[in-house]
Amino acid sequence: MRQKVLVTGGMGFIGSNFVRYMLKHHPDTDIIVLDKLTYAGNPANLADLEGEFRFVKGDVADPVVVDALVKECDGIVHFAAETHVDRSIDYAGDFVRTDVYGTFVLLEAARKHGVDRFVHISTDEVYGEAVGRPSLETDELAPKSPYAASKAGADRLAFSYHATYGIPAVISRCANNYGPYQYPEKLIPLFVTNALEGKKLPVYGHGRNVRDWIHVDDHCSAVDAMLQDDGHAGETFNVSAGEERSVLEIADIILRTLGLGDDLIEHVADRPGHVMRHAVDAAKLRKTYGWRPSHDFEESMRRTVQWYVEHPEWWGPIRSGEFRDYYEKQYMLAD
Ligand code: NAD
Numbered sequence: 001m002r003q004k005v006l007v008t009g010g011m012g013f014i015g016s017n018f019v020r021y022m023l024k025h026h027p028d029t030d031i032i033v034l035d036k037l038t039y040a041g042n043p044a045n046l047a048d049l050e051g052e053f054r055f056v057k058g059d060v061a062d063p064v065v066v067d068a069l070v071k072e073c074d075g076i077v078h079f080a081a082e083t084h085v086d087r088s089i090d091y092a093g094d095f096v097r098t099d100v101y102g103t104f105v106l107l108e109a110a111r112k113h114g115v116d117r118f119v120h121i122s123t124d125e126v127y128g129e130a131v132g133r134p135s136l137e138t139d140e141l142a143p144k145s146p147y148a149a150s151k152a153g154a155d156r157l158a159f160s161y162h163a164t165y166g167i168p169a170v171i172s173r174c175a176n177n178y179g180p181y182q183y184p185e186k187l188i189p190l191f192v193t194n195a196l197e198g199k200k201l202p203v204y205g206h207g208r209n210v211r212d213w214i215h216v217d218d219h220c221s222a223v224d225a226m227l228q229d230d231g232h233a234g235e236t237f238n239v240s241a242g243e244e245r246s247v248l249e250i251a252d253i254i255l256r257t258l259g260l261g262d263d264l265i266e267h268v269a270d271r272p273g274h275v276m277r278h279a280v281d282a283a284k285l286r287k288t289y290g291w292r293p294s295h296d297f298e299e300s301m302r303r304t305v306q307w308y309v310e311h312p313e314w315w316g317p318i319r320s321g322e323f324r325d326y327y328e329k330q331y332m333l334a335d
């Protein structure tokens with residue numbers, strides 16, 4: 001059991017769900033959250049758990065703050081990143097800085113002070129297109145967006161710190177997560193909240209692009225298995241529930257759950273470099289840790305949609321803030 005764990009990016013979507021998961025399943029572990037509170041970081045995600053963990057507002061690319069925190073921790077789970085593919089097309093430099101350089105700063109601190117475990121949160125996007133079958137850990141990395149390429153750089157940097165300095169890093173490459181507290185720039189919360197506001201659902205191109213969907217809590221349980229383990233340093237684990245769905249299928253589930261018709265669907269210009277299919281094979285994770293996803297896809301999707309229906313106080317302020325400027329620029333709508 002790790003005693004004190006530094007969770008970077010703990011105020012974002014997956015990070016906050018992970019903190020919630022840890023406080024529930026490992027109440028004896030001390031959690032420190034390091035988060036810069038970018039547009040995607042939101043203290044409201046963990047407001048009900050205030051006092052149950054320590055929060056430090058800071059940048060993973062700042063060696064002073066990182067050094068002091070890593071010194072007192074024995075485990076690190078590194079979620080902090082710029083994460084939206086569309087934004088990476090316009091602002092690639094922000095992604096290189098946080099995702100690559102920020103990971104370097106964290107790894108350097110781990111090298112200096114020593115840690116028992118460094119779980120690096122990578123992504124299935126590092127593989128690029130999954131052609132013919134879901135990607136395997138041994139497949140080549142062929143990232144197609146500046147986001148995916150920055151994550152691939154960070155992913156291999158974490159490996160190199162294991163190979164070169166013996167840092168006990170493990171690397172998670174998870175598929176697309178869904179669940180509560182996801183910033184509404186991403187497909188599912190964007191479509192749900194647009195529909196709730198009576199707006200169109202902007203489908204890029206033909207909408208047959210496929211993603212491999214997993215409930216965020218199933219990702220959290222996989223990360224926990226990697227965190228508690230003492231072996232497999234330097235190894236990579238794909239994380240997937242094997243639920244591939246196209247964008248149009250996701251839109252259909254959302255509209256059916258809300259009792260709305262497909263007249264809300266609007267095909268818009270395609271994303272440059274749009275990956276046709278992301279999917280990963282998680283057999284290694286299942287075999288190594290006995291990990292299994294515990295969420296039924298259809299049921300958990302309906303619950304997720306329902307969560308956004310029931311929590312306008314969470315997404316309403318987001319959609320009226322920074323998000324509005326982003327949305328108008330991204331979708332060129334003036335509504
Ligand atoms: P998110 O955008 O919701 O949250 C990112 C968090 O990191 C925010 O709280 C933000 O404030 C923080 N952050 C950003 N830059 C920072 C910096 N320089 N210093 C400190 N904090 C900073 O992202 P998410 O969807 O929760 O993704 C978390 C991690 O999981 C990322 O590493 C992402 O690449 C990876 N991942 C995400 C998915 C997915 O489907 N969302 C799938 C696989 C992997």
Ligand code: TYD
Pocket residue numbers: 084085086176185186187188190202203204205207209210211247271
């Ligand atoms: P997204 O949630 O941005 O995740 P990622 O690109 O990292 O997988 O997008 C998921 C899929 O949904 C992807 O194929 C792009 C598509 N998409 C749309 O069609 N319209 C949108 O407005 C968004 C945000 C995504």
